[in-house]
Amino acid sequence: EQHSDSGSYESDIDNNSEIEEAKLQSYIQAINAETFNSYVAAAKKYVTEQNFDEAIIISQALVAKGTDLFGSRMAIQLADSYFQLGDAWMERIEKQDEENIEEEEDGEDAGAYAFNKDDQMAIMGELLAQATNGNFHLEKAEDNNGEEQDDEDGQEEEQEEASAVNHIDNQNGNAGENPDTEAKDGAEPGEDDEEIEDVQIAWENIETARVIYENHLKESPDVTAEEKNQLRKKIAKCHLRLGNIENRKEDFTAALSEYNQCLELLQQIENSTTSRLIAEVCFLMGNTYLYEFQDEALEKALYMY
Numbered sequence: 001e002q003h004s005d006s007g008s009y010e011s012d013i014d015n016n017s018e019i020e021e022a023k024l025q026s027y028i029q030a031i032n033a034e035t036f037n038s039y040v041a042a043a044k045k046y047v048t049e050q051n052f053d054e055a056i057i058i059s060q061a062l063v064a065k066g067t068d069l070f071g072s073r074m075a076i077q078l079a080d081s082y083f084q085l086g087d088a089w090m091e092r093i094e095k096q097d098e099e100n101i102e103e104e105e106d107g108e109d110a111g112a113y114a115f116n117k118d119d120q121m122a123i124m125g126e127l128l129a130q131a132t133n134g135n136f137h138l139e140k141a142e143d144n145n146g147e148e149q150d151d152e153d154g155q156e157e158e159q160e161e162a163s164a165v166n167h168i169d170n171q172n173g174n175a176g177e178n179p180d181t182e183a184k185d186g187a188e189p190g191e192d193d194e195e196i197e198d199v200q201i202a203w204e205n206i207e208t209a210r211v212i213y214e215n216h217l218k219e220s221p222d223v224t225a226e227e228k229n230q231l232r233k234k235i236a237k238c239h240l241r242l243g244n245i246e247n248r249k250e251d252f253t254a255a256l257s258e259y260n261q262c263l264e265l266l267q268q269i270e271n272s273t274t275s276r277l278i279a280e281v282c283f284l285m286g287n288t289y290l291y292e293f294q295d296e297a298l299e300k301a302l303y304m305y
Contacts (some may be wrong), residue, residue, distance in 0.1 A: 012256035022055060027061035033069055036062065036077070043084050052092035059085035064156045079212040079234070087241060095199055203245050236265040240281060243288075252292035257287045274279030 031039050039058055045057035067073045082232065084124040217231045243258030263281050272278055286304035289297045 020053075023057050023251065024061055024064075027058055029062055030066045031065040031069075036066065036069065036199070038086070043081070043088070047084065047088050047091060050091070050095065052088045052095065055088040056085060056092070059088060061172045074212055074215070076212055076216045079209045079216070081214065082205045083209035083234070083238060083241075086202040086207075086209065089198060089202035089205070090241065090245065093195065093202070132299060134292055199245060199248060205244065206238050206241050210235055210242070213238065221235075232269050235278075236262045236269075240284075241266070243284065245283075247288060247291065250291075252288050255288050259288065 023277070037087045039062055043055045043058040044063065044144035046052070046058065061083050063073070063078055063085065066078045066081065068077065070077045096233050118241055150302070213231050213235045217228060217235070223231070239258045243262065246252070246255035246258055259281055263278065266275060266281065280303045286301040289301040291305065
């Protein structure tokens with residue numbers, strides 16, 4: 001019976017793959033120079049409707065067909081599709097998180113990486129309550145001769161260097177060599193590996209969009225001031241999404257770097273006293289300072305809030 005069930009499951013996967021491939025080829029045939037932008041809009045609409053599978057297939061078709069239409073896989077016309085592809089991929093993962101959390105509330109395991117806003121607020125509330133009640137101190141502990149603190153600082157530096165090396169290895173495709181990519185508590189190794197791969201795919205597509213936008217901004221002297229601001233805003237949104245991805249990977253230092261770059265761009269083109277997007281980035285940075293919990297984490301978090 002187990003063998004029969006397994007065979008049926010594998011058959012379902014094969015059937016789904018065939019259906020998705022057929023859809024992809026159908027979209028590729030339908031997309032041309034005249035219909036390209038309408039399919040870009042359709043993919044965006046599907047993301048809004050949370051039909052992420054359809055948005056992903058359309059965006060994949062746009063990138064594949066657009067490479068032929070515009071003569072390069074790095075054409076500026078493809079940047080929005082790369083972003084939507086990566087964004088839809090992450091939205092699908094985050095939707096699965098919500099479903100896992102609902103299962104956990106019913107007594108089932110939520111699996112790895114199940115972060116949501118309630119979790120964030122609970123962590124923030126606990127830490128800030130400690131600070132308010134005087135139970136947490138930002139000052140570094142030192143002994144009489146300071147040697148103990150020097151040892152701690154040295155260990156922190158080694159840990160930061162190791163974290164940076166692991167992060168670079170992950171981005172270069174060496175995830176298998178990083179012990180941090182092993183299965184989380186209670187998660188099946190295959191499921192964890194699948195999510196790591198999905199997150200990497202999302203990262204690569206959004207990073208590709210960012211590179212295309214930046215190259216176009218630098219290499220197109222005839223771009224108007226308004227178009228430059230539109231490109232800067234799109235680059236900022238890429239940094240914002242990349243920061244979210246780094247947060248998910250628990251590389252909080254990298255996440256803060258992405259958020260900072262996003263904030264710098266937004267401050268050039270938006271009103272800092274009224275921009276809701278700037279407010280969102282500041283809020284996310286406050287959360288990330290608490291996650292990272294390095295020196296003066298609470299002060300930095302409170303400043304961003």
